[in-house]
Amino acid sequence: MTRNGAASTIANPNRSTEVVKPPSDSVSSLSFSPKANVFVATSWDNQVGCWEVKKSGNELSTVHMGSMSHDKPVLCSAWKDDGTTVFSGGCDKQVKMWPLASGGQPVTVAVHDSPVKEVSWIPEMNLLVTGSWDKTLRYWDLRQQSPTWVQQLPDRCYALAVQHSLMVVGTADRNIIVFDLQKPQTEYKRFVSPLQHQTRCLAAFPDKQGFLIHHTFATTGSDGTFSFWDKDNKTRLKETSRCNQAVTCSSFNHDGSIFGYSVCYDWSKGGEKYDPATAKTNIYLHQPLEADVKPRCPVGRGRSVEYFVLEKVVQPPTDSVLCSAWKDDGTAFFSGGCDNQVKMWALASEGRPVTVAVHDAPVKEVSWIPETNLLVTGSWDSTLRYWDLRQQTPTWVQRLPDRCYALAVQHPLVVVGTADRNIIVFNLQSPQTEYRRFLSPLKHQTRCLADFPDKQGFLVGSIEGKVSVHHLDESQSNKNYIFKCHRHGNEIYSVNSLKFHPNMLRCNQPITCSSFNRDGSIYAYEVCYDWSKGAQNYNPATATTKIYLHQPREGDVTPRVSADGRK
Numbered sequence: 309m310t311r312n313g314a315a316s317t318i319a320n321p322n323r324s325t326e327v328v329k330p331p332s333d334s335v336s337s338l339s340f341s342p343k344a345n346v347f348v349a350t351s352w353d354n355q356v357g358c359w360e361v362k363k364s365g366n367e368l369s370t371v372h373m374g375s376m377s378h379d380k381p382v383l384c385s386a387w388k389d390d391g392t393t394v395f396s397g398g399c400d401k402q403v404k405m406w407p408l409a410s411g412g413q414p415v416t417v418a419v420h421d422s423p424v425k426e427v428s429w430i431p432e433m434n435l436l437v438t439g440s441w442d443k444t445l446r447y448w449d450l451r452q453q454s455p456t457w458v459q460q461l462p463d464r465c466y467a468l469a470v471q472h473s474l475m476v477v478g479t480a481d482r483n484i485i486v487f488d489l490q491k492p493q494t495e496y497k498r499f500v501s502p503l504q505h506q507t508r509c510l511a512a513f514p515d516k517q518g519f520l521i522h523h524t525f526a527t528t529g530s531d532g533t534f535s536f537w538d539k540d541n542k543t544r545l546k547e548t549s550r551c552n553q554a555v556t557c558s559s560f561n562h563d564g565s566i567f568g569y570s571v572c573y574d575w576s577k578g579g580e581k582y583d584p585a586t587a588k589t590n591i592y593l594h595q596p597l598e599a600d601v602k603p604r605c606p607v608g609r610g611r612s613v614e615y616f617v618l619e620k621v622v623q624p625p626t627d628s629v630l631c632s633a634w635k636d637d638g639t640a641f642f643s644g645g646c647d648n649q650v651k652m653w654a655l656a657s658e659g660r661p662v663t664v665a666v667h668d669a670p671v672k673e674v675s676w677i678p679e680t681n682l683l684v685t686g687s688w689d690s691t692l693r694y695w696d697l698r699q700q701t702p703t704w705v706q707r708l709p710d711r712c713y714a715l716a717v718q719h720p721l722v723v724v725g726t727a728d729r730n731i732i733v734f735n736l737q738s739p740q741t742e743y744r745r746f747l748s749p750l751k752h753q754t755r756c757l758a759d760f761p762d763k764q765g766f767l768v769g770s771i772e773g774k775v776s777v778h779h780l781d782e783s784q785s786n787k788n789y790i791f792k793c794h795r796h797g798n799e800i801y802s803v804n805s806l807k808f809h810p811n812m813l814r815c816n817q818p819i820t821c822s823s824f825n826r827d828g829s830i831y832a833y834e835v836c837y838d839w840s841k842g843a844q845n846y847n848p849a850t851a852t853t854k855i856y857l858h859q860p861r862e863g864d865v866t867p868r869v870s871a872d873g874r875k
Contacts, residue, residue: 318549318551318552319551319552319553319571319588319590320551320571320590320592321548321549321550321551322548322549322551322592322594324569324592324593324594325367325368325369325370325592325593325594325595326590326591326592327359327370327568327590327591327592327593328359328370328371328372329357329372330349330570330589330590330591331349331351331352331353331355331357331572331589331591332351332353332355332589333351333352333353333381333572333573333589334351334352334556334570334572334573334574334575334587334589335349335350335351335352335556335557335570335572335589335591336350336351336352336381336382336383336384336398336556336557337349337350337382337383337384337385337557338385338557338558338559338568338569338570338591339385339386339387339394339559340387340559340560340561340562340566340568341387341391341561341562342387342389342390342391342562343390343391343562344360344391344562345360345361345362345363345561345562345566346358346359346360346361346373346391346408347359347361347559347561347568348385348387348394348396349385349570349591350382350383350384350385350396350398351381351382351589352381352382352575353381354377354378354379354380354381354382354398355375355376355377355378355382356375356376356377356378356382356385356394356396356404356406357372357374357375358372358373358374358375358394358408359371359372359373359591360373361561361566361593366595368566368593368595370593373408376396376404376406376414378396378398378399378400378402378404379400379402380398380399380400380423381398381399382396382397382398382399383397383398383399383423383424383425384396384397384398384424384425384426384427385397385427386427386428386429387429388429388431389429389431391409392407392408392409392410393405393406393407393408393409394406394408395417395427395429395436396427397418397423397424397425397426397427397438398423398424399423400423401419401420401421401422401423401424401440402416402418402419402420402424403416403417403418403419403424403427403436403438403448404416404417405417405450417436417448417450418436418438418446418448418455420438420440420441420442420444420446421440421442421444422440422441422442422464423440423441424438424439424440425439425440425441425464425465425466425467425468426438426439426465426467426468427439427468428468428469428470430470430472430489431472432472432473432489433447433472433489434449435447435448435449435456436448436450437468437470437475439461439465439468439477440464440465441464441465442464443460443461443462443463443464443465443479444458444459444460444461444465445458445459445461445465445468445477446458446459447459447492457492457493459487459492459493461477461479461485462479462481462483462485462498463479463480463481463483464479464480465477465478465479466478466479466480466506466507466508467507467508467509467510468510469510469511469512470489470512471512471513472489473488473489473490474486474487474488474489474512474513475487475488475489475492475512476510476512477510478501478507478509478510479507480506482500482501482503482505482506482507483498483499483500483501484498484499484500484501484507485497485498486498511525525537526558526560526567528555528556528557528558528569529554529555529844530554530555530556530574531550531554531844532550532551532552532553532554532555532571533547533548533549533550533551533555533844534548534555534558534567534569534594535547535548535843535844536596536600536601537843543848544843544846544848545599545600545601546596546597546599546600546601547844547847551571552571553571553572553573553574553587553588554571554572554573554574555569555570555571556570556571556572556574557569557570558570564596564601565595565596566593566594566595567593567594567595567596568591568592568593568594569591569592569594570589570590570591570592571589571590571591571592572587572588572589572590573587573589629643629644629645629646630644630645630646630670630671630672630673631643631644631645631671631672631673631674632644632674633674633675633676634676635676635678636676636678638656639654639655639656639657640652640653640654640655640656641653641655642664642674642676642683643674644665644670644671644672644673644674644685644687645670645671646670647670648666648667648668648669648670648671648687649663649665649666649667649671650663650664650665650666650671650674650683650685650695651663651664652664652697664683664695664697665683665685665693665695665702667685667687667688667689667691667693668687668689668691669687669688669689669711670687670688671685671686671687672686672687672688672711672712672713672714672715673685673686673712673714673715674686674715675715675716675717677717677719677736678719679719679720679736680694680719680736681696682694682695682696682703683695683697684715684717684722686708686712686715686724687711687712688711688712689711690707690708690709690710690711690712690726691705691706691707691708691712692705692706692708692712692715692724693705693706694706694739704739704740706734706739706740708724708726708730708732709726709728709730709732709745710726710727710728710730711726711727712724712725712726713725713726713727713753713754713755714754714755714756714757714768715757716757716758716759716766717759718759718760718761718763719736719763720735720736720737720763721733721734721735721736721759721763721766721780722734722735722736722739723757723759723766724757725748725754725756725757725768726754727753729747729748729750729752729753729754730745730746730747730748731745731746731747731748731754731757731768731778732744732745733745733780744780748768748770748776749768749776749778749788749790750768750770750772750774750776750790751770751772752770752771752772753770753771754768754769754770755769755770755771755802755803755804756768756769756803756804756805756806757769757806758806758807758808759808760808761808764779764780764781764784765777765778765779765780765781765784766778766780767806767808769802769803769804769805769806770802770803771802771803772800772802773792773793773794773795773800773801773802773803774790774791774792774793774803775790775791775793775803775806776788776789776790777789777790777791805822805823807822807823807824807831808824822834828860829859829860830857830858830859831857831858831859831860832855832856832857832858833855833856833858834853834854834855834856835853835854835855835856836851836852836853836854837851837853
C-alpha cells in the first residue's frame with residue numbers, strides 16, 4: 309500500500325527477515341544484548357523468549373534459544389551490561405532474573421504492589437531500578453531481598469530511561485521527572501510533558517544532556533510503520549511501508565546494524581477489537597542502509613531569520629522561529645522562537661541582530677506597539693511581557709491562565725488566545741488589568757487572531773476550519789457569527805493565519821501564514837507542509853516550501869454592498 313493510505317493487508321511489506329517461533333500474543337518489549345546479536349522479547353502470553361541472530365553475507369537468520377514464563381503478561385525487559393543476564397517484569401508484580409550465560413533457572417529478584425511497567429540495570433551503581441503502576445520506583449541490590457530505596461511518584465510509572473547519571477521517568481499524569489543518580493533520593497526536576505497526551509515511551513540522550521532523542525533515532529507506531537529520524541536536523545531519514553497491524557516495540561542491536569521490531573495486535577485499542585483469526589504476532593529484523601540512519605546536512609533548515617526583498621524571494625524561513633513583527637517605521641524587524649528569545653534586526657542600519665527580550669519557554673507571538681513605544685511578547689511560559697528596548701528587563705509581566713497561542717494588537721486593543729481556549733482582552737490604557745475574559749466561541753484550539761481595524765472586535769481562527777467574528781460591544785452581539793473555511797470534501801484543515809486588508813485557486817499544500825504590505829497592494833503568503841498533521845505525513849520529496857506575492861485587485865478586497873444596502 310502507499311505510506312499514507314488505508315491500512316495494509318500485508319504483514320511484511322518492508323521485506324524484513326521474519327523471526328522463527330514468534331510469541332503467540334502481542335509483544336510488549338524487545339531488547340538486544342549489549343554484547344552480542346541475541347535478543348529477548350516479552351509478550352502478553354506470559355512468556356519471555358530469546359533468539360540468536362546469525363549473519364551470512366547480507367542475509368539474516370534466527371535461532372530460538374529458549375523461553376521462560378511469568379504468571380501473567382510480561383511488560384518489560386532489560387539486559388545486564390555484561391550480556392549474561394536478562395531481567396523481565398510484568399502483570400504478576402514481579403521482576404525475574406534469567407541467567408542465560410550460565411544456563412541457570414529464572415529467579416524473582418524484585419516485587420511491587422502493582423504490575424511492573426519498566427526495568428533497567430544501572431551498571432555504574434550495580435543496582436536494578438524498577439518502575440510500577442503502584443506509583444513507585446524501587447532500587448534493588450540483587451544480594452538483598454528488599455529494595456535499597458523506594459521513590460514515590462505522583463502517578464503510575466509509564467516510561468523510564470536511564471543513562472547514568474541521568475534518569476527520566478514519565479508518569480500517567482504527563483509528568484516528566486528527572487533524577488540525578490548521584491542523588492537518587494531527590495528529584496532534580498519535574499515538569500509537565502511538552503506533548504499534550506499520555507506519555508508512551510522515553511529514551512535518554514547517549515551524551516546524557518537530555519532525553520527523548522539524540523541524533524539518529526527510530527520511532528514505531530500503531531499505524532504499522534517505523535521511521536528513522538535525525539533529531540538535530542529535524543528530518544525523517546527513512547519512512548517505511550505500512551504493516552497490517554501496529555508496530556508495538558523495537559530495538560537496535562549493539563552496533564546499530566540490525567533493527568528488530570514486532571508487528572502484532574495493539575492492546576491499547578481494547579479487547580473488544582481483538583480478533584484471534586487476524587491478530588497474528590510476528591517479529592522482524594531489518595538491516596538499515598547507511599543512508600537510512602546517517603544524519604544529513606540540513607538544506608535551508610537552519611536556525612536564523614532570513615530577510616526577503618519583494619522582487620526576489622530567495623530562501624524560505626525556518627520552522628524553529630515561530631513569530632515575527634516589524635517596527636512601525638520599517639527600520640527594524642523582531643523575531644521570536646524556540647530558543648526563548650526575541651531578536652531585533654536593525655535592517656535599515658545594517659546592524660547585527662541583538663536579543664531584546666527573553667522568556668522561560670518558546671516565544672509564540674511578538675508585536676510592536678508604536679503608540680506606547682513598547683514591544684509585547686507572548687510565550688508558552690504563560691506570560692505576556694512588555695519591553696522598553698532601552699531596558700534589559702520587562703516593564704510589566706502579565707500572567708496568563710495558560711500558554712499564549714495567539715496575539716493581536718490594535719492600540720488600545722490587545723487580544724490574547726491561550727491553550728485552554730480562553731480569549732483575554734486588554735485595554736492598553738490599563739494594561740495591568742484584564743478588560744474581559746471568556747471562552748472562545750469555537751470548540752477547538754485557538755490558532756490565530758486578528759483585531760478589527762476599527763478596534764470594535766476581532767476574528768478567531770481554530771484548528772477545526774472555522775473562523776468566529778466577534779464584537780466587543782455586547783449590544784452588537786447579533787452581528788457575531790461563525791463561518792467554515794479551508795474545507796475540501798470531508799477534509800478539514802486548520803486556519804493558520806488571519807490578516808485584515810488595510811483597506812483562488814487551492815494550493816497543493818497548506819497556507820501556514822500570510823501578511824499584507826503597508827498599503828494593502830501586496831499580499832504575501834507561504835505554502836508549505838503543515839506540521840499539525842504530524843511528522844508521519846511529511847514527505848521531503850513533495851513538501852517543498854514556497855513564498856508567493858499576490859497583488860489583489862480592487863474588486864477582491866473592496867467590501868460589496870448587497871441589494872438591501874448592507875455591506
